[in-house]
Amino acid sequence: MAESLTGEALVSPPRSLVRASYGDRIFKGLLTLAALAIPLLLGFLFIELVSGSRLAIARFGFGFITRSTWNPVTEEFGAFPLIVGTLLSSFLALLMAVPLSLGVAIYLTEFAPMLVRKPAAFLIELLAAIPSVVYGLWGIFVLIPILRQTVFPFLQSLLGFLPFFQGTIYGPSMLSASIILAIMVMPYIMSVSREVLLAVPSSQREAALALGATRWEAVTSAIVPYARSGIIGAIILGLGRALGETMAVTMLIGNRHAISASLFAPSYTMAAAIANEFAEAVADIHLSALAYVALVLFGVTVLVNAGARVLIWRVTKRGVPGGHL
Amino acid sequence: MRQHARARRGWVTSIPLAIAIAASGCGSGEAGSAAAVSGLTGAGATFPNPIYTRWFDEYYRATGLQINYQSIGSGGGIRQFTEGTVDFGATDEPMQDEEMAAVGGNVLHIPTVIGAVVLTYNLPSLGETPLTLDGQTIADMFLGRVTRWNDRRISALNPGVGLPDAEVVLVYRSDGSGTSFIFTDYLSKVSPDWKNEVGAGKSLQWPAGIGAKGNEGVTQQVKQLEGSIGYVELIYALSNRLAYAAVRNKSGEAVVPSLASASAAAAGVDWAADTDFRVSITDASGPGAYPIASFTWLLIKQDNPDPAKGAAIKQFLEWMVSPAAQNIASELGYAPLPVPVVDLVSQRIAGLQAAGSAIGG
Numbered sequence: 105m106a107e108s109l110t111g112e113a114l115v116s117p118p119r120s121l122v123r124a125s126y127g128d129r130i131f132k133g134l135l136t137l138a139a140l141a142i143p144l145l146l147g148f149l150f151i152e153l154v155s156g157s158r159l160a161i162a163r164f165g166f167g168f169i170t171r172s173t174w175n176p177v178t179e180e181f182g183a184f185p186l187i188v189g190t191l192l193s194s195f196l197a198l199l200m201a202v203p204l205s206l207g208v209a210i211y212l213t214e215f216a217p218m219l220v221r222k223p224a225a226f227l228i229e230l231l232a233a234i235p236s237v238v239y240g241l242w243g244i245f246v247l248i249p250i251l252r253q254t255v256f257p258f259l260q261s262l263l264g265f266l267p268f269f270q271g272t273i274y275g276p277s278m279l280s281a282s283i284i285l286a287i288m289v290m291p292y293i294m295s296v297s298r299e300v301l302l303a304v305p306s307s308q309r310e311a312a313l314a315l316g317a318t319r320w321e322a323v324t325s326a327i328v329p330y331a332r333s334g335i336i337g338a339i340i341l342g343l344g345r346a347l348g349e350t351m352a353v354t355m356l357i358g359n360r361h362a363i364s365a366s367l368f369a370p371s372y373t374m375a376a377a378i379a380n381e382f383a384e385a386v387a388d389i390h391l392s393a394l395a396y397v398a399l400v401l402f403g404v405t406v407l408v409n410a411g412a413r414v415l416i417w418r419v420t421k422r423g424v425p426g427g428h429l
Numbered sequence: 430m431r432q433h434a435r436a437r438r439g440w441v442t443s444i445p446l447a448i449a450i451a452a453s454g455c456g457s458g459e460a461g462s463a464a465a466v467s468g469l470t471g472a473g474a475t476f477p478n479p480i481y482t483r484w485f486d487e488y489y490r491a492t493g494l495q496i497n498y499q500s501i502g503s504g505g506g507i508r509q510f511t512e513g514t515v516d517f518g519a520t521d522e523p524m525q526d527e528e529m530a531a532v533g534g535n536v537l538h539i540p541t542v543i544g545a546v547v548l549t550y551n552l553p554s555l556g557e558t559p560l561t562l563d564g565q566t567i568a569d570m571f572l573g574r575v576t577r578w579n580d581r582r583i584s585a586l587n588p589g590v591g592l593p594d595a596e597v598v599l600v601y602r603s604d605g606s607g608t609s610f611i612f613t614d615y616l617s618k619v620s621p622d623w624k625n626e627v628g629a630g631k632s633l634q635w636p637a638g639i640g641a642k643g644n645e646g647v648t649q650q651v652k653q654l655e656g657s658i659g660y661v662e663l664i665y666a667l668s669n670r671l672a673y674a675a676v677r678n679k680s681g682e683a684v685v686p687s688l689a690s691a692s693a694a695a696a697g698v699d700w701a702a703d704t705d706f707r708v709s710i711t712d713a714s715g716p717g718a719y720p721i722a723s724f725t726w727l728l729i730k731q732d733n734p735d736p737a738k739g740a741a742i743k744q745f746l747e748w749m750v751s752p753a754a755q756n757i758a759s760e761l762g763y764a765p766l767p768v769p770v771v772d773l774v775s776q777r778i779a780g781l782q783a784a785g786s787a788i789g790g
Binding site: 173174175176177178244245248249252272274275276354355358359360361370372376379380381382383384385386390391 | 475501502503504505507508522528596598603604605606607627628629630631632633634635638639640641642646649650653654
């Protein structure tokens with residue numbers, strides 16, 4: 105922009121314009137540096153993870169991803185249960201959080217009385233500010249007793265014929281961790297979805313209503329489709345948070361390197377295992393295996409995010425308006 | 430308490446003396462450098478962190494020497510000591526031979542205090558009656574082979590106790606910890622099956638149960654879930670008034686865990702004169718010895734290339750094994766070193782070297 109301006113001014117550009125272009129250049133340079141810092145940081149992170157896990161990569165290769173043994177004593181490591189635990193807990197969390205937070209967002213933008221909208225949204229955003237260790241403690245002291253004594257037995261009596269709801273109920277389990285994760289990602293999804301829905305032009309809404317649509321039809325046919333890509337972005341944000349959450353999960357998941365069909369059984373996630381074992385890992389191969397887990401987590405996060413981006417592109421390519429965001 | 434305060438004062442007054450002795454022995458060239466040490470840094474085990482912090486604080490008040498300790502975990506302690514980024518390390522698990530080779534064998538393990546691990550359980554039907562267990566039964570429980578509380582192996586150890594027909598729910602530490610190491614080191618000694626199938630370590634592949642983070646996590650889980658059993662540090666169980674089991678030691682005596690019975694475990698060790706203190710005291714057999722106990726160690730350079738630091742560390746260690754310092758340990762719930770161990774450690778401290786020659790004094 106600055107160059108083209110000075111170029112057009114031909115022979116002797118006014119001094120003020122030249123000065124402005126210097127300022128612009130410096131500003132541009134600074135911003136470029138700031139923007140470069142992020143890929144650089146990612147690059148360093150990746151290099152560090154690869155160099156940290158070199159030993160484990162050499163010993164276990166890609167089999168690390170599919171093997172289920174995690175035995176620091178015999179120094180055999182495989183991350184399959186951790187990967188499954190991470191993906192499953194995040195998936196279950198989204199399964200619970202997405203409908204709920206979308207419902208709240210739609211209610212708050214379309215249906216709620218004006219007086220309620222702002223305070224309710226503020227309260228939900230406040231949930232995002234609670235530290236995860238507090239969620240974890242609340243989970244141990246409040247959520248788990250309720251789940252173990254009331255909710256889980258009820259689920260078992262209702263759906264006990266499914267393998268997902270069989271077995272002994274201990275409290276800490278895949279399902280408990282997923283529920284706390286759902287509570288934790290809800291404010292993110294709700295808050296961003298709400299902003300996106302607010303950005304839908306009122307002409308869109310009014311047009312639907314003018315055509316004789318009910319409120320429900322206006323929401324499902326005109327408003328949500330318009331905001332679709334933004335809502336998917338909100339879900340990705342929540343998913344990123346769920347994949348990487350450590351403290352609350354490790355306090356509620358039961359920390360067991362095992363894959364079980366039952367959601368009442370203890371499980372484990374990659375982030376939780378790293379946090380648990382890193383400080384006291386003495387053997388080089390143990391440390392390296394943990395770095396390898398971190399590398400896999402990094403890879404899984406990148407893949408999941410890339411997948412979600414592709415999803416957004418496909419959605420927007422279909423010609424749905426409002427494809428920005 | 431009064432006596433303790435007096436003992437501490439006694440030591441405080443003798444420290445300048447110790448410094449004077451150390452300085453005079455170093456020759457004129459190094460006399461100044463011993464005083465030139467402005468501070469020491471250490472890093473390692475989290476389990477003894479409360480007592481170390483207190484010791485370093487007391488020592489600072491007595492001598493003005495600042496010792497900065499970071500409780501980053503035993504693994505980190507060994508690593509930082511090996512890399513030479515700290516003046517001393519601290520660990521709950523002695524260094525392996527290959528780890529010692531990495532520092533050219535220039536390391537001495539100095540036992541500081543004794544920690545014990547207790548089995549805490551939730552069996553309301555027992556009331557105040559304490560549970561008694563033995564090593565084999567504990568191992569079988571944690572191997573997932575004794576699955577009900579009214580199993581005849583448990584009831585044989587507890588005649589007349591009404592054990593419920595309930596599932597045994599095992600709770601283990603999910604975070605790497607010295608507590609897990611002490612516990613599994615014990616189980617490996619008493620049960621060949623445990624040794625073959627699981628082994629000893631800070632992080633393990635547990636055959637059964639659920640993992641909870643930290644002593645507080647295990648405690649909370651056990652408190653909430655009827656029929657559960659887990660293991661926590663003795664101090665933690667004492668301060669939280671948990672129900673804990675008496676354990677039969679090698680001589681068949683059922684011993685209730687306490688500071689005294691943990692110290693007794695260390696007193697029964699048959700020390701070789703040239704021991705490097707890397708000794709496991711689990712499964713001890715002496716009278717009144719609680720079998721699930723262990724030392725925690727400081728890692729010190731046997732020959733410190735920096736004479737000033739070598740002298741400063743030596744003086745601190747001399748203070749640390751003194752009755753005053755060891756009394757602080759029991760105040761905080763750590764079992765102090767028994768007298769024979771203190772004598773052995775003192776001898777070894779006297780033999781510390783700096784830059785290839787003996788540290789004066």
